[in-house]
Amino acid sequence: MAGPMTRPEDTVDDSARLMTVLRPVRAGNAFEETVERLLQAIKLGVVAPGAKLPPERELAVQLGISRVTLREAIRALQEAGYLDVRRGRYGGAFVTYVPPQPGTGDLRRVVADMGTADLTDALTFRMAVECGAAAVLAASDLTDEQRAVLRRRLADLDEARVEDYRRLDTAFHLSIAELTGSPLLAAACADARLRVSDLLNAIPMLQVNLEHAASQHQAIVAAILAGDPEAARRAVAEHLEGTAALLRAFLS
Amino acid sequence: MAGPMTRPEDTVDDSARLMTVLRPVRAGNAFEETVERLLQAIKLGVVAPGAKLPPERELAVQLGISRVTLREAIRALQEAGYLDVRRGRYGGAFVTYVPPQPGTGDLRRVVADMGTADLTDALTFRMAVECGAAAVLAASDLTDEQRAVLRRRLADLDEARVEDYRRLDTAFHLSIAELTGSPLLAAACADARLRVSDLLNAIPMLQVNLEHAASQHQAIVAAILAGDPEAARRAVAEHLEGTAALLRAFLS
DNA sequence: CCTCAATGGTCTAACACTAGCCCAATCAAC
DNA sequence: GTTGATTGGGCTAGTGTTAGACCATTGAGG
Numbered sequence: 001m002a003g004p005m006t007r008p009e010d011t012v013d014d015s016a017r018l019m020t021v022l023r024p025v026r027a028g029n030a031f032e033e034t035v036e037r038l039l040q041a042i043k044l045g046v047v048a049p050g051a052k053l054p055p056e057r058e059l060a061v062q063l064g065i066s067r068v069t070l071r072e073a074i075r076a077l078q079e080a081g082y083l084d085v086r087r088g089r090y091g092g093a094f095v096t097y098v099p100p101q102p103g104t105g106d107l108r109r110v111v112a113d114m115g116t117a118d119l120t121d122a123l124t125f126r127m128a129v130e131c132g133a134a135a136v137l138a139a140s141d142l143t144d145e146q147r148a149v150l151r152r153r154l155a156d157l158d159e160a161r162v163e164d165y166r167r168l169d170t171a172f173h174l175s176i177a178e179l180t181g182s183p184l185l186a187a188a189c190a191d192a193r194l195r196v197s198d199l200l201n202a203i204p205m206l207q208v209n210l211e212h213a214a215s216q217h218q219a220i221v222a223a224i225l226a227g228d229p230e231a232a233r234r235a236v237a238e239h240l241e242g243t244a245a246l247l248r249a250f251l252s
Numbered sequence: 253m254a255g256p257m258t259r260p261e262d263t264v265d266d267s268a269r270l271m272t273v274l275r276p277v278r279a280g281n282a283f284e285e286t287v288e289r290l291l292q293a294i295k296l297g298v299v300a301p302g303a304k305l306p307p308e309r310e311l312a313v314q315l316g317i318s319r320v321t322l323r324e325a326i327r328a329l330q331e332a333g334y335l336d337v338r339r340g341r342y343g344g345a346f347v348t349y350v351p352p353q354p355g356t357g358d359l360r361r362v363v364a365d366m367g368t369a370d371l372t373d374a375l376t377f378r379m380a381v382e383c384g385a386a387a388v389l390a391a392s393d394l395t396d397e398q399r400a401v402l403r404r405r406l407a408d409l410d411e412a413r414v415e416d417y418r419r420l421d422t423a424f425h426l427s428i429a430e431l432t433g434s435p436l437l438a439a440a441c442a443d444a445r446l447r448v449s450d451l452l453n454a455i456p457m458l459q460v461n462l463e464h465a466a467s468q469h470q471a472i473v474a475a476i477l478a479g480d481p482e483a484a485r486r487a488v489a490e491h492l493e494g495t496a497a498l499l500r501a502f503l504s
Numbered sequence: 505c506c507t508c509a510a511t512g513g514t515c516t517a518a519c520a521c522t523a524g525c526c527c528a529a530t531c532a533a534c
Numbered sequence: 535g536t537t538g539a540t541t542g543g544g545c546t547a548g549t550g551t552t553a554g555a556c557c558a559t560t561g562a563g564g
């Protein structure tokens with residue numbers, strides 16, 4: 001009775017599940033992960049250009065690392081030109097990074113950098129979590145305040161100047177996940193967004209695409225406000241599929 | 253022009269996004285995270301009772317940690333009664349843990365342990381990622397082999413003995429994510445499943461519930477095989493909603 | 505001017521983690 | 535039996551990380 005209960009047919013693709021569960025415990029050392037996280041906050045525009053990060057002591061606690069490690073990461077970002085660090089009261093680490101003008105980057109190079117396997121992984125992951133988040137939100141009872149936030153984000157995006165567009169687009173997408181009230185889901189969506197942000201930044205913003213995106217954003221919000229999970233899922237899927245198609249077009 | 257571009261209305265719920273992006277970089281030290289991960293493999297039945305973990309050297313590489321840290325984690329699990337470690341050739345760390353008989357645990361205690369906020373977070377997260385995974389899989393062109401795996405998992409579950417049920421149920425759900433081919437998505441689903449596994453283990457398995465679950469599983473597979481993302485999403489949502497309702501019933 | 509609170513800059517001792525090496529035990533094959 | 539390959543057990547030197555204290559700079563307000 002103490003023998004293995006594994007039956008032959010179970011071992012067929014158990015290796016896949018072993019890979020999934022026994023994946024690396026940590027992506028790198030604390031320093032690298034911290035740089036990555038701060039870069040996320042900057043590139044996603046969570047900390048806007050000209051704004052400053054929280055004080056080191058506070059930030060170190062939030063990130064669950066020591067101040068020494070945090071300072072190393074900040075210094076690296078400073079030397080890379082993302083931050084301007086100033087001492088004294090009212091000082092801090094100010095964001096100097098300005099999102100690159102779309103179209104100037106070389107999309108092929110970005111794709112080559114991350115590898116096509118990682119690319120499809122990221123796109124698939126994003127499709128799943130964002131569709132899931134929208135469907136969950138559409139299925140829940142929304143307060144007036146939640147509805148207002150959603151409409152506000154949509155309106156911001158419509159009025160956005162070109163240089164603010166990516167940041168507000170990110171804000172719109174992340175708000176959907178945040179409004180579900182699930183930190184885990186919000187983190188997953190932020191992670192997914194980050195993994196494709198370099199890609200998005202390298203895509204030129206054409207008028208036609210922006211108009212498509214705008215109507216798709218409207219469809220998403222309408223479906224969520226109407227409490228229709230399946231319409232919400234479909235709208236998000238169409239929107240993201242559009243991005244994926246755009247990528248394929250620029251790559252072929 | 254170098255001033256903050258943040259407009260007043262942007263700051264309304266920027267704090268939420270700051271919390272999301274500037275969340276802790278690491279959940280704990282390497283030892284704790286490793287124990288957690290191994291426990292995940294054991295409790296989810298990825299390594300079946302009686303089977304053994306990969307050799308220490310190999311496993312340490314897979315987990316991206318040193319052998320010393322891995323051995324500490326294994327020793328902790330050995331002392332907690334989950335593993336039996338044997339030396340010499342054909343030795344290794346054998347799983348001795350047998351999943352608890354459902355109904356013996358105190359559901360209320362488990363819920364109290366994790367807190368209701370974390371509970372709804374986990375349930376919401378699981379709902380989103382599993383619905384998303386099923387929809388993505390349904391929207392993709394499946395090979396015959398993929399279809400076979402899906403049907404195999406379903407059949408395994410139908411024939412399952414009571415003591416194997418949870419493990420095969422986990423295998424079924426995770427297979428859906430794995431079949432999308434996205435490691436990120438598979439990892440997210442495994443994480444979601446783990447977060448509710450203690451809960452599931454504490455729920456008695458009643459004949460009625462098992463029958464409901466069986467027909468829901470069939471509906472999920474049918475929708476995926478039919479290539480209908482929305483039916484797939486709906487089927488998964490109904491299935492998971494059933495679990496959530498069951499939880500509420502036992503808690504009130 | 506001065507003061508003082510907030511903030512970055514720096515140091516140190518303790519602890520965590522790693523890489524690499526060698527030892528000890530086991531057991532199938534010969 | 536003896537052997538050899540495989541596996542866990544244990545050690546050490548070096549590096550990464552932390553907590554906490556103290557110093558240096560800045561600028562608003564008195």
